[in-house]
Amino acid sequence: MLLLLLATTANAAAPLRNTGDAAHVFAYTPKPGMDAQFDAGYQKHLAWHRTHNDPLVWYGWTITHGPRMGMFIDGTFGAPFSAFDHRVAPADDAKDADRTFMAFGEPAFRAVYRVRRDLSTGTPLEQWQPTAMVEVHVYKLKLGKAAQFEQIVKRMRATVEATGGQGTHTWYEGVGGTASPEFMLMVARNDWASYENAPGDLERVMASVDDATTRRELLAAYAACVDSVTSEIWRYRPEMSLIPAATP
Structure with a gap:
């Protein structure tokens, strides 16, 4: 943890579920x-x-x-x-x-990290509702590109919500102990079957946009913002x- 960083006194009145970011x-x-x-x-x-x-x-x-x-x-x-x-x-x-x-x-x-509720389609971990697995992508950005990257992520959110995609997408912005700037995407997964028709990472969601011109513009902007990506389960x-x- 270390669990040295505990969040309250022993006399706290209630658990801290979804009370902060x-x-x-x-x-x-x-x-x-x-x-x-x-x-x-x-x-x-x-x-x-x-x-x-x-x-x-x-x-x-x-x-x-x-x-x-x-x-x-x-x-x-x-x-x-x-x-x-x-x-x-x-x-x-x-x-x-x-x-x-x-x-x-x-x-x-x-x-x-700080959870970015404005970029996310849901926040299951903040709600104390963990899933069987989580797909994790860490995006290290180029300097000065955070604002542009956030605009792309907002388009991702709209695309996922419009298609009714499975798997909640939760975004976190690095605060300390991370690259700067850095964002982490956690995609809730209940099983392997959810990978069949629900792309999780930002690039694949952008690539699924139907309009060819919009798709090219989004992918070009993505390439201009991101320095590297690591993916884990x-x-x-x-x-x-x-x-x-x-x-x-």
């Missing part, structure tokens, strides 16, 4: 031959947060496809940035992380996740 993402690489120990230790650490009434959601994913295959990702979504100024027993949190799972894995990276790990109970 912050997305904190953390990554670990289990040490060779220690996947089982890492998983068991991480689950024990989640129990620490459960007993301390953590109001944040913590999702766990394993990257199954892509250059970082095998990496474990965890993240919290949908809370305000200000929530991270109020941590639950941070010193004890760090000690518990060291005791339970840190000996079996290596920290890989941490990054902070993350498998949701419910046993490695913590979703707070609903408030009565």
Whole structure:
């Protein structure tokens, strides 16, 4: 996580579902031959947060496809940035992380994003509604091209909504620990069948536009904005996740 960055005090009145736009993402690489120990230790650490009434959601994913295959990702979504100024027993949190799972894995990276609701067709992670897998695309942009890129993404949203495409598209803008500028697209996927008729990445959606002139203009603008793209598939790990109970 590290779960040092917990979003509230122990006396918080309610879980922080969809109360803000912050997305904190953390990554670990289990040490060779220690996947089982890492998983068991991480689950024990989640129990620490459960007993301390953590109001944040913590999702766990394993990257199954892509250059970082095998990496474990965890993240919290949908809370305000200000929530991270109020941590639950941070010193004890760090000690518990060291005791339970840190000996079996290596920290890989941490990054902070802001969900862009104006660009997205939905926000399932902020609503605490994870899907079986998520298709993830990270777009590193050329300097000075963020505004132009956002206009292309808005066209993507309109295209997806007009065609009734499956798979919710959620966009995140990099805030810290990312390339600058950088955007991340997370496409909710319930199964492999959804790939049959629902393109997820920006370029393929643009390529599906019927009007040939518009299609060429959009793809040319896309090429002028984007420096590089990486694509991955993350498998949701419910046993490695913590979703707070609903408030009565």
